[in-house]
Amino acid sequence: MGRFGRLPTVLVYCAMDYGYYRDALAGIAKYAGRKWRILITTDFPSANHLKGHHAVGFIGPITSPEREDIVRNAGIPGVNISSHLKTPRTAAVRPNNPVIGEIAADHLIDRGYRHFAVTDTSDKGYENDRVRGFVDRLAAQGYACTVLPRHLSEQGDDPRDPKALAALVKPVGIFMPHDRAAIRMLSKVVDANFNVPGDFAFVGVDNDVAFCTATLPNLTSIDPGSDIVGFKAAQVLDEMLANKRQPRAPILIAPRGVIARESTDLAKLNDPEIAGIVRYIREHACQGLAVKAVSEQFAMSRRTLERRFNQLLGRSVLDEIRRVQIEHARELLTQTDLKIETVSSRCGFEDFRCLIRQFRKHEGVPPGTFRRMRRMK
Incomplete structure (x- = not known):
């Protein structure tokens, strides 16, 4: 027997059609x-497959109680990396998933959208959790959300599509709970000669890079941390093999955040000069950028800068600087254990008190509370 044949075997089921599972496999x-x-x-x-390879454990998406039974009856520990089962027995x-929806809502609000829509996921399990997070986050910020008819996110043209698209108040931010649904609707919007992101902005989930970058315009997507899910699942299996104890509840992994692309890119504005200013603010806001520095960089009077910026985006230059800083602060609070003082410094605030004040203004709660709320969900 070769040296690799002597290693304990772990059977991994990977649905290769989905970027989420490919990334989890890497983890x-x-x-x-x-x-x-x-x-x-x-x-x-099958049960025979599991037993025939003398596997010591199993990792993969277990999407039904029947499949749970197969793994459990094989007599080996298994770790489910799917969200399909609300109360898994493995x-x-x-x-x-709810936090994924919240992040999508924050991203679209930050981009200046005030009308929002989601697809109908009333019987879709984890997709509904993502949509619920999106809708609840909007409601907390004072915004309503339209529920789209399902045919808009389904494969193929439907004679009802043009009327449904025309009926939406624009500009509108669309959240789809996975990339494939987002791409299907985005294609229908482009075919109907609407502007993206001018009339419609799109956010998907899973950051399936091949899909997101192959479509035009490229799709903004939430990176759910699939590789971290895979890494943690392997760690959990290792611990179960060592002590035979199964975690009592599903372990939730915080999403990495938004991977912004053209479908929500305000830099694709019709005014090239303001688009350049938006890009400049994105790149330098967390370095302690001041409005005066922006005005000087683009050789434009502050009054003219503010007037043109507000006409196009509906907010001031300082509002945009703060938006970028708060967006980065949310990411650091969700994804790291950095102290508030360090988060403040990395986001370009004068001191941590300024971060706390501005964060409470934008989010309604101080940074520490926000971090605890995200991790409890």
């Missing part, structure tokens, strides 16, 4: 290193 492999032999299957295994590691 599993990173944890496993050379301590396990990873055996990949692209079809959900160990589970999954993205924090």
Whole structure:
């Protein structure tokens, strides 16, 4: 027997059609290193398959109670990396789906959108959790959300599509709970000769890079931290193999955040000069940027700068600087354990008191409370 054949075998089911599962596989492999032999299957295994390979454990999406039974009856520990089952009976590691929706809402609000829409996911489980997070976040900020008819996010043209698109108040920010649905509707919008992101802005989920960058305009998407899900799932399996204890509840992984692309890119504005200023603010806001410095950089009087900026974006230059700073602060608070003072410094605030004051103004709660709320969900 070769040296790799002597390693314990962990069977990993990977639905290769989905970027989420491919990225999770990368995280599993990173944890496993050379301590396990990873055996990949692209079809959900049967009980005989699990037993026949003498696997010590299983990791993969378990999407039904029947599949749970297969893993449990095989007599080996399994870790579910799917969000389909609300109360799984196996160990589970999954993205924090309500927070994904919240991040999407924050991104569209920050981009200046005031009308919003989502697809109907009333019977879609984890997709509904993402949409609920989106809608609840909007409501907390005082915004309503339209529920779209399902045919707009389904494959193929529907004679009802043009009328449904025309009926939406524009500009409108659209959230779809996964990239494929977002791309399907985005294509219909482009075919109907609407402007993206001028009339419609789109945010998907999973950051499936091949899909997001192949479509035009490129799709903005939430990175759910799929590789971290995979890494943590492997760690949980390792702990179960060592002590036989299964976690009592699903372990939730905070999303990495927004991967902004053309479908929400305000730099694609009709005014090239203001578009350049928006890009400049994005790049320098967290370095302690002042409005005076922006005015001087673009050789424009402050009065003219403010007038043109407000006409196009509906907010002041300082508002845009603060928006970028707060957006970065939210990411750091969600994804790291950095102290508030460090977050303040990295976001370009004068001191941590200024961060607390501005964060409370934008989010309604201080940074520490925001961090705890995100992690409890």
